[in-house]
Amino acid sequence: MNxxxxxxxxxxxxxxxxxxxxxxxxxxxxxxGKPPTEKEVEARKAMGGYVPERMKNPYLTGNPPKLTVTxxxxxxxxxxxxxxxxQVEIWAHGMPGNRMMARGDKGxxxxxxRAIGRVYAIMDKGGQxxxxxxxxxxxxxxxxxxxxxxxxxxxxxxxxxxDNIEAxxxxxxxxxxxxxxxxxxxxxxVHHNWKFLALGPDKKIxxxxxxxxNVCEINKEVHGQIRRYNLDGSGMEIVxxxxxxxxxxxxxxxxxxxxxxxxxxxxxxEDGPEEELNRLPANKIGANFxxxxxxxxxxxxxxxxxxxxxxxxxxxxxxxxAHAAALGMRFYTGKMFPAEYSEAVLxxxxxxxxxxxxxxxxxxxxKATPDGKNAKMTPFMTGFMDPAKNTFWGRPTDVMLMPxxxxxxSDEQMGAIYRVSYKR
Amino acid sequence: xxxxxRAVVSGAALLFIAGAAYPQSRGDPARGAGKAPACDACxxxxxxxxxxxxxxxxxxxxxxxVLQMILLRExxxxxxxxxxxxxxxxxxxxxDVAAHYSARQPLRGEGKADSRLxxxxxxxxxxxxxxSCHGGDFRGQQHVPRIAGQREDYLAASLTAYRDGxxxxxxxxxxxAMYGVTDADIRALAHYLAHQ
Numbered sequence: 001m002n003x004x005x006x007x008x009x010x011x012x013x014x015x016x017x018x019x020x021x022x023x024x025x026x027x028x029x030x031x032x033g034k035p036p037t038e039k040e041v042e043a044r045k046a047m048g049g050y051v052p053e054r055m056k057n058p059y060l061t062g063n064p065p066k067l068t069v070t071x072x073x074x075x076x077x078x079x080x081x082x083x084x085x086x087q088v089e090i091w092a093h094g095m096p097g098n099r100m101m102a103r104g105d106k107g108x109x110x111x112x113x114r115a116i117g118r119v120y121a122i123m124d125k126g127g128q129x130x131x132x133x134x135x136x137x138x139x140x141x142x143x144x145x146x147x148x149x150x151x152x153x154x155x156x157x158x159x160x161x162x163d164n165i166e167a168x169x170x171x172x173x174x175x176x177x178x179x180x181x182x183x184x185x186x187x188x189x190v191h192h193n194w195k196f197l198a199l200g201p202d203k204k205i206x207x208x209x210x211x212x213x214n215v216c217e218i219n220k221e222v223h224g225q226i227r228r229y230n231l232d233g234s235g236m237e238i239v240x241x242x243x244x245x246x247x248x249x250x251x252x253x254x255x256x257x258x259x260x261x262x263x264x265x266x267x268x269x270e271d272g273p274e275e276e277l278n279r280l281p282a283n284k285i286g287a288n289f290x291x292x293x294x295x296x297x298x299x300x301x302x303x304x305x306x307x308x309x310x311x312x313x314x315x316x317x318x319x320x321x322a323h324a325a326a327l328g329m330r331f332y333t334g335k336m337f338p339a340e341y342s343e344a345v346l347x348x349x350x351x352x353x354x355x356x357x358x359x360x361x362x363x364x365x366x367k368a369t370p371d372g373k374n375a376k377m378t379p380f381m382t383g384f385m386d387p388a389k390n391t392f393w394g395r396p397t398d399v400m401l402m403p404x405x406x407x408x409x410s411d412e413q414m415g416a417i418y419r420v421s422y423k424r
Numbered sequence: 425x426x427x428x429x430r431a432v433v434s435g436a437a438l439l440f441i442a443g444a445a446y447p448q449s450r451g452d453p454a455r456g457a458g459k460a461p462a463c464d465a466c467x468x469x470x471x472x473x474x475x476x477x478x479x480x481x482x483x484x485x486x487x488x489x490v491l492q493m494i495l496l497r498e499x500x501x502x503x504x505x506x507x508x509x510x511x512x513x514x515x516x517x518x519x520d521v522a523a524h525y526s527a528r529q530p531l532r533g534e535g536k537a538d539s540r541l542x543x544x545x546x547x548x549x550x551x552x553x554x555x556s557c558h559g560g561d562f563r564g565q566q567h568v569p570r571i572a573g574q575r576e577d578y579l580a581a582s583l584t585a586y587r588d589g590x591x592x593x594x595x596x597x598x599x600x601a602m603y604g605v606t607d608a609d610i611r612a613l614a615h616y617l618a619h620q
Contacts, residue, residue, distance in 0.1 A: 052556075058556070059556050059557075061556075061557055061568070062595065062597070064487060064491065064566050064567030064594065065491070065567075065594055067490070067491055067494045067594075068490060068494070068515040068516075068518065068519060069515045096515075115491075115495075115500075115594045115595070116494065116498060116500075117498055117500050118498070136498060136499075137498060137499045137500060190596055191596060
């Protein structure tokens with residue numbers, strides 16, 4: 001009998017199946033047959049950081065995904081607010097669960113998903129968008145990247161490359177992918193390992209290997225990282241460590257430095273630790289960003305304690321709100337938006353679950369100098385949430401620039417992509 | 425997985441009539457009833473219990489049913505018979521069927537409960553915090569299923585599959601919840617919940 005063990009691990013954030021990484025003491029697993037002492041219960045809670053007593057509402061649970069097609073007229077477009085001069089339209093819809101986006105040379109937009117296991121290709125034909133499911137039955141194929149005619153898809157530890165995909169799509173075909181899984185040799189833990197892919201200015205492929213828990217001791221050589229690889233999967237290099245779970249990054253248009261979002265831990269309180277926007281200085285490849293000991297702008301973890309937890313930790317450019325789930329981000333490098341948007345970071349905040357009063361559910365703009373100083377965050381695209389009723393209808397998940405300078409925003413909840421444009 | 429399933433013109437899938445301001449389609453139980461006989465054959469009715477190993481769907485949470493049917497249809501939850509049946513069902517079909525079953529009266533427990541086993545199951549359910557998601561009376565909520573009165577053999581098989589990593593839901597939370605639970609405890613939990 002172990003009537004107490006799952007008590008801790010029931011956390012809906014999922015402590016992952018990767019118990020090795022939790023540093024779980026064998027004594028706890030094997031102490032079956034007698035009820036736990038108070039001390040054991042407390043120790044167990046601390047191991048996964050699951051401490052509901054710290055929250056106003058201890059029964060907070062994840063928001064369910066919506067995996068059905070949302071008809072066009074059920075998307076409350078009119079509720080979306082943008083600054084004066086901007087317009088929003090529904091650019092494409094009918095793609096349940098669409099998340100991270102990549103754009104092909106010929107204009108195809110590829111969108112990954114999580115729970116529904118698909119990747120969509122969205123084609124623009126004479127002002128009307130059609131879409132095709134180009135991959136399915138994958139385990140959380142969140143990561144998509146287009147380079148040199150090829151689409152890369154990452155689904156947890158599996159990596160696929162679809163060569164000449166746009167030429168094939170023009171003939172209504174999908175090429176058989178090259179399975180690159182063996183070349184990348186990624187860890188198979190699922191939790192916090194739905195990938196975000198980006199191509200660096202160094203023409204290397206960047207993605208994260210997240211921490212397979214809410215908060216836990218991690219194997220620093222495996223988890224809690226952002227890595228880069230040559231396009232063939234060789235030459236792996238860890239560029240950032242102590243990263244809990246980043247699902248968005250981009251490279252500064254002037255410096256080429258990596259900037260990335262990172263999600264703060266749960267069950268430590270309603271108001272934090274907040275999500276982060278981080279910058280990896282070019283001369284600090286491999287720098288430590290603090291997880292699991294130091295969060296946000298220098299907050300020591302309440303459960304995982306070491307002396308001087310924030311010493312030598314790269315602190316964020318700015319914090320992005322408590323539990324707001326800051327995900328996809330891009331620097332604005334287009335010409336369409338007003339000058340103040342030049343080199344600003346646009347960030348999709350997917351929205352909270354581990355917080356009684358909802359937070360996020362919007363796109364924000366962060367202005368900062370190239371060295372990450374003087375950062376300021378302002379709302380850009382809002383209206384997906386009703387604070388008075390504490391409800392939401394949409395979840396901005398990724399942002400992507402179009403060649404004309406307009407911005408695409410994916411909404412996982414509505415299975416839609418919006419286009420934000422500006423007219424002088 | 426590389427098969428092209430379908431190409432859909434965005435804008436062509438406008439099957440719903442716009443009603444009040446931005447309604448979210450909930451499914452039509454009456455339309456769902458038309459498809460129900462295909463489900464009832466195995467999942468049972470008020471008069472005829474489900475076949476061995478099959479869950480009852482009566483009174484189940486609609487949102488849970490829709491999500492599970494999508495996972496089954498997409499082959500992400502691997503039950504070949506269900507994938508075959510659902511292959512031709514559209515999203516509105518799934519929503520209709522889910523609305524139909526969620527409106528049905530839930531079944532009550534099968535036979536008389538073994539009081540010792542039930543007592544043990546009750547203690548386990550409490551210590552494992554099952555009701556923090558499944559609700560105080562285990563009727564579920566949104567994407568979390570009703571487990572009160574579910575078939576005992578199905579509950580035991582599902583809990584075992586979650587423990588052993590053979591099944592995942594829309595996320596891995598049940599796998600985490602069942603980590604390390606013994607066969608004997610699963611039997612007790614299933615017995616207790618089936619008789620709620």
